[in-house]
Amino acid sequence: MKLQELTIGMAIIHQEHGRGIVQALNTQTAQIQFTSGLRTLDPETANIIPEDTTAVPKAPSAANLRETLLEALQIFESEKENALVEELGNRWQGGQLLMQPADANQQAKELPIERFFHKIVMVRNNIRLIEQKINSSALTDAEKVDLQQYITRIYGSLTSFNILFQSKSGHFVGSKGNS
Numbered sequence: 001m002k003l004q005e006l007t008i009g010m011a012i013i014h015q016e017h018g019r020g021i022v023q024a025l026n027t028q029t030a031q032i033q034f035t036s037g038l039r040t041l042d043p044e045t046a047n048i049i050p051e052d053t054t055a056v057p058k059a060p061s062a063a064n065l066r067e068t069l070l071e072a073l074q075i076f077e078s079e080k081e082n083a084l085v086e087e088l089g090n091r092w093q094g095g096q097l098l099m100q101p102a103d104a105n106q107q108a109k110e111l112p113i114e115r116f117f118h119k120i121v122m123v124r125n126n127i128r129l130i131e132q133k134i135n136s137s138a139l140t141d142a143e144k145v146d147l148q149q150y151i152t153r154i155y156g157s158l159t160s161f162n163i164l165f166q167s168k169s170g171h172f173v174g175s176k177g178n179s
Contacts, residue, residue: 001043001050006030011051014041019051088117089166113164120161124172127154 003025006012010022012032017039020032029040032048041048095113134147156174165171 001046001048003028003030003043005050006043012048013051014046014048020048087121087166087170088114089164092117092164117164120158120164121170123158124170127151 001012006022006025008022008025012020012022014020014032014034017032017034017036020034020039022030023033023038024031028042030043031038031040092113096110097113097116099109101108131148131151134144134151137144139147152174155172158172159174162168162171
C-alpha cells in the first residue's frame with residue numbers, strides 16, 4: 001500500500017499485527033497503533049491493507065490530543081517566563097543570576113533571576129503533581145510511602161532555593177519542618 005493512500009485515523013489490517021489505526025504519518029513511514037502497541041512501519045513493504053476502503057478519518061487519539069495539549073502548555077509556560085513571578089522575593093526582582101566558571105578563560109553565564117525562579121517554581125509544581133498522582137493511584141500504601149520518601153528527599157535537596165521566595169508558604173520542605 002502506498003503511503004499517500006493512508007490517512008490518520010484510518011483502520012488497516014496487517015498480516016502479523018492484526019487490526020491497527022494510523023496515528024501519524026511522515027515522509028516514509030506510518031505510526032500505527034495495534035493492540036500489541038504502537039509500531040512504525042513502511043506501508044509499501046509492510047503488507048498492510050485498508051480495513052474498509054470507505055473509511056473516514058477519525059479524530060486524533062487521546063494520546064495525540066494529550067501530546068498536543070502538553071506541547072501547547074509548554075509554549076504557554078515559556079511565554080509566561082518573561083512575566084514577573086509573584087512569589088519571587090522583592091529583593092531579587094530585576095536581578096541577575098551570574099554563573100562564573102572556575103576557569104577564567106571561559107565565559108560566565110548571566111540570566112534574569114525571574115527566569116531561573118520560574119524554572120524552580122515549575123519544578124516545585126511538577127513535584128506536587130507527582131505527589132497527587134501517587135496519592136490517588138492504585139499503589140499499595142507501602143509503595144506510596146516509599147515513593148513519598150523520594151519526593152521528600154527531592155524537596156530537601158531544593159531547600160537551598162527557599163531564599164528566593166517572598167513567603168515561607170512557597171518554600172521547599174524536606175523532612176518534617178526542616179528547610
